[in-house]
Each structure stands twice: as structure tokens, then as C-alpha cells.
Amino acid sequence: MTVVLFSWGKSIEGGTAEALTFALDQATERGAEMRWAVTAELEQEAVALAAHHGVRHVDVIDTAADGVDARVAVFAGYCRVTASDLILFNQSVEGRVIAARVAGRLGLPVLANVVALSNAGGSIKAEASAYGGDTRAEYVLSAPRNVLSVVTTGLVARAAAAPAAVETKRVSVDVGAPTAGFEVVSAPKVQAQRLEDAEIIVAGGRGLGKQENFELVKQMAEALGGMWGGSRAIVDDGWIDSSRQVGLTGKITRPGLYIAAGISGASQHMAGCSAAKTIIAINKDPDASIFRYARFGVVGDCVELLPELIRAAKG
Ligand SMILES: Cc1cc2nc3c(=O)[nH]c(=O)nc-3n(C[C@H](O)[C@H](O)[C@H](O)COP(=O)(O)OP(=O)(O)OC[C@H]3O[C@@H](n4cnc5c(N)ncnc54)[C@H](O)[C@@H]3O)c2cc1C
Numbered sequence: 001m002t003v004v005l006f007s008w009g010k011s012i013e014g015g016t017a018e019a020l021t022f023a024l025d026q027a028t029e030r031g032a033e034m035r036w037a038v039t040a041e042l043e044q045e046a047v048a049l050a051a052h053h054g055v056r057h058v059d060v061i062d063t064a065a066d067g068v069d070a071r072v073a074v075f076a077g078y079c080r081v082t083a084s085d086l087i088l089f090n091q092s093v094e095g096r097v098i099a100a101r102v103a104g105r106l107g108l109p110v111l112a113n114v115v116a117l118s119n120a121g122g123s124i125k126a127e128a129s130a131y132g133g134d135t136r137a138e139y140v141l142s143a144p145r146n147v148l149s150v151v152t153t154g155l156v157a158r159a160a161a162a163p164a165a166v167e168t169k170r171v172s173v174d175v176g177a178p179t180a181g182f183e184v185v186s187a188p189k190v191q192a193q194r195l196e197d198a199e200i201i202v203a204g205g206r207g208l209g210k211q212e213n214f215e216l217v218k219q220m221a222e223a224l225g226g227m228w229g230g231s232r233a234i235v236d237d238g239w240i241d242s243s244r245q246v247g248l249t250g251k252i253t254r255p256g257l258y259i260a261a262g263i264s265g266a267s268q269h270m271a272g273c274s275a276a277k278t279i280i281a282i283n284k285d286p287d288a289s290i291f292r293y294a295r296f297g298v299v300g301d302c303v304e305l306l307p308e309l310i311r312a313a314k315g
Pocket of ligand 1: 261
């Protein structure tokens with residue numbers, strides 16, 4: 001049996017170290033081999049990270065994989081030419097889409113939002129968040145090969161006791177003649193820095209009252225040298241672009257500091273920020289759910305408090 005994790009892009013995305021540890025644990029538990037399949041531009045970074053986390057096999061995919069359509073074709077092609085039984089993706093907005101499309105191409109079952117795996121007799125039992133993150137569902141994977149999109153926010157990365165000797169193998173994939181992909185009719189704005197990788201995030205919600213007040217969130221983020229984001233409620237209301245949405249159906253972030261202003265703390269929002277090291281919440285309702293996650297909480301009006309905090313942050 002072989003466990004494969006895919007990574008791609010210009011740099012290694014947040015959550016990959018956790019996904020590697022998860023994949024290694026699955027391989028160890030099943031007496032399987034673990035291979036990390038990466039696109040060529042990640043080779044150097046991947047080899048260093050693999051050594052640190054004890055991953056011994058890195059497959060460098062030589063075939064160009066720019067854009068979602070190409071990645072689907074290349075990763076499905078990789079799975080056809082290499083042994084791969086448990087095919088894992090670090091769940092991101094794109095990862096979830098690619099996982100489903102790779103599974104479709106290979107005719108394999110796919111499961112998203114996976115948070116844990118265990119053994120059930122001879123099969124694998126998967127736990128996945130369901131109903132927008134409010135509950136957990138259990139699935140028994142009866143097929144011999146499965147594609148899983150894994151949520152890494154609740155996972156912990158583990159370094160190897162000693163750096164592993166990493167063996168890299170170059171893999172070329174024949175993707176055949178191009179087939180029609182999707183026609184892009186609109187695309188979210190792409191930021192220079194990804195929200196998923198930000199160390200400091202200031203996020204706003206409907207508690208800001210009106211769109212103009214969101215400027216306070218932007219100013220606070222700027223004063224702290226961080227990025228800004230928001231809840232789905234204000235994306236739906238058109239205050240901010242969907243590329244800034246944090247949560248289950250938005251960006252999965254893991255910053256050092258997450259400041260939530262006027263955000264209730266719905267489970268679907270917290271799915272995108274609960275891995276933050278420190279959450280500071282400002283909410284006028286002392287019973288708001290966000291306070292269950294926050295290390296520091298301020299009960300008060302965020303529209304009044306933010307200008308003070310911005311002044312303090314600017315020194
Ligand atoms: C399948 C599914 C997926 C979803 N995905 C996401 C997702 O990815 N991301 C996401 O965010 N949501 C998501 N949601 C929506 C989610 O359930 C919530 O509805 C949403 O997060 C609420 O946004 P909010 O906290 O800004 O607004 P509200 O729920 O309206 O909360 C506003 C908060 O602001 C407080 N407040 C009001 N006035 C002030 C003030 N002056 N100062 C301080 N505090 C104040 C209130 O006490 C309240 O707690 C999803 C829902 C479903 C069903």
C-alpha cells in the first residue's frame with residue numbers, strides 16, 4: 001500500500017507540515033510507504049521540509065502543472081502510473097476542488113473535510129466534518145483506493161528525531177492531448193500575499209454595522225503589518241471580496257494572531273481561524289460564541305474600540 005500527498009504552487013502552503021505528519025502516521029499504521037508528490041518548482045523547499053519531518057520519498061513531477069485543469073490532469077496521470085492507494089490533499093479552496101476532480105478522472109471515491117482516520121476491520125474509517133462543520137460524520141472506506149481532502153487545522157506537525165535521508169525521484173506524466181476545461185467567467189482578486197499564510201489577520205463581521213466601518217479593520221491590519229479578512233455574512237452583503245472570506249467555505253488560516261471584530265464565532269467561521277495561536281475577540285454580546293475560542297476578549301462596541309486600538313498600534 002502507498003500513501004501519497006500532493007503539493008503544488010510557487011511555495012509550500014500552510015498546513016503542509018501537518019498534512020505530512022498525518023500522511024506518515026497513516027502509512028506507519030498500515031505498514032505502507034509514504035510518498036510526497038510535488039510539482040517541480042517546490043523541489044528544494046520540499047526536500048528540506050521532508051527531511052525535517054521524516055519523509056523519505058519525494059516524487060518531483062516534471063510535467064508542467066499550471067492552473068487547476070493542468071493540475072487535475074497531471075495528478076490523475078501520476079496516480080495512474082504510480083502505486084497510490086490513499087491519495088491525500090491538504091484541504092484548501094483549490095485542494096478540495098482538485099481532489100474531487102482527480103477522483104472523478106480515476107473513477108475513485110472522494111471524501112472532503114476529513115479530520116481523522118482509523119481502522120475498521122480490514123477497512124479504513126474516516127471522520128469528516130459535516131453540516132457546515134457543526135457535526136462529525138463517520139465513513140467506512142470500502143474501496144481499495146480512495147481520494148481524501150484533509151482539514152489540517154486541528155492536526156499537529158511533528159519533526160523527526162533526526163533529519164531523514166530524502167530520496168527524490170523524477171516522475172514525468174503523459175497527460176495526453178488537452179481536453180476542454182472550464183471557461184473562467186469571473187475570478188476572485190488574487191492578493192500578493194495569501195491570507196492562508198498571514199501571520200497577523202484582522203477580521204471583521206456584521207457587527208461592524210455598515211460597510212464604511214470595515215475601513216477600521218483595514219486600518220488596524222495595516223497598523224499591525226497584517227492582512228485583513230472577514231466573515232461570510234459580509235461577503236454575502238458585498239462589503240468585501242470573497243477572496244477575503246475566512247471559514248469553512250473560505251480561507252483556512254493559521255496565523256499567530258487573529259483579531260475578530262464584530263464576528264459571532266459561528267462554527268463555519270471558526271473552521272477557518274481556530275488554528276490561530278492567539279485569538280482576540282471584540283463583541284458587544286458577552287455570550288457570543290467567539291469568546292469560547294478567544295484567549296483575550298473585549299465586551300464592547302468594535303466601532304468605538306477599533307480607533308483606539310489603531311492609535312495604540314501606531315504608537
Ligand atoms: C454551509 C455553510 C458554510 C458557511 N461558511 C462560512 C464561512 O466560510 N465563513 C463564515 O464566516 N461563515 C460561514 N457560514 C456562515 C456562518 O454560519 C455565519 O452565518 C457567519 O459566520 C456569521 O457572520 P458574522 O459573525 O459576521 O455575523 P453575525 O452572525 O450577524 O454576528 C455578528 C456579531 O457581531 C456582534 N456585534 C453586533 N454589533 C456589534 C458591535 N457594535 N460591536 C461588536 N460586536 C457587535 C453580535 O453580537 C454578533 O455576535 C457558513 C454557513 C453555512 C451554512
